[in-house]
Amino acid sequence: MGDLKNKALAVIEGLKNIYKDPKLELEYNNPFELLVEAILAAQESDKKVNAVMKEFFKKYKGPIDIASAPLEELEKDLSSINFYRRKAKLLKSCCSALIELFGGKIPSKVEDLIKLPGVGRKTANMIVGGAFGKPAIIVDRHVMRVSQRIGFTTQKDPDRIEMELREIVPEDKWTLFSLLLLNHGKTICAAKDPRCGECPVSKECDYYNQSVLNHNKD
Numbered sequence: 001m002g003d004l005k006n007k008a009l010a011v012i013e014g015l016k017n018i019y020k021d022p023k024l025e026l027e028y029n030n031p032f033e034l035l036v037e038a039i040l041a042a043q044e045s046d047k048k049v050n051a052v053m054k055e056f057f058k059k060y061k062g063p064i065d066i067a068s069a070p071l072e073e074l075e076k077d078l079s080s081i082n083f084y085r086r087k088a089k090l091l092k093s094c095c096s097a098l099i100e101l102f103g104g105k106i107p108s109k110v111e112d113l114i115k116l117p118g119v120g121r122k123t124a125n126m127i128v129g130g131a132f133g134k135p136a137i138i139v140d141r142h143v144m145r146v147s148q149r150i151g152f153t154t155q156k157d158p159d160r161i162e163m164e165l166r167e168i169v170p171e172d173k174w175t176l177f178s179l180l181l182l183n184h185g186k187t188i189c190a191a192k193d194p195r196c197g198e199c200p201v202s203k204e205c206d207y208y209n210q211s212v213l214n215h216n217k218d
Contacts, residue, residue, distance in 0.1 A: 142185025151206030
């Protein structure tokens with residue numbers, strides 16, 4: 001575990017040199033907006049969600065606006081988003097539960113957020129870390145892939161990966177670590193054809209040391 005903790009710190013330092021201000025790609029002004037966007041971003045690009053939300057939030061300013069909107073109207077306003085009908089129903093259910101359970105206020109704890117329909121641990125951690133600035137391990141597909149390649153985990157379940165990373169990464173660096181890996185996975189450490197020659201942390205990476213270097217030796 002000590003070696004992994006040292007590796008985590010080295011990875012953070014290495015990635016900080018190229019991602020100076022790592023952020024979520026979703027654009028939001030408050031926790032409510034990030035909650036809505038995170039639900040809509042499932043199987044949809046963040047860029048598309050950002051584009052649609054510019055008009056959406058002029059009309060839907062809080063959970064009560066979504067909860068009380070006719071489903072057909074909400075569907076129409078989300079019609080350019082993938083799976084908009086299912087997501088419209090999910091948003092209404094989520095906002096209704098938000099009002100019932102928390103008086104319409106977005107909670108800042110993962111354990112509370114996951115009580116809402118459509119909110120798993122990834123989304124909950126995204127809100128906790130991104131909107132509230134509290135420590136959070138965000139395991140999206142990019143963080144999962146980079147964590148596996150570097151050698152932080154062999155797990156394939158996002159929740160299990162989160163729990164392992166919580167033990168490896170210092171708590172005060174959880175959110176930074178997540179955003180660095182997320183950005184790295186979107187750019188250099190891509191799912192197909194990762195650009196290992198450009199990676200500043202390749203010497204820390206099991207995938208590079210075991211696969212790429214060995215292949216080059218053959």
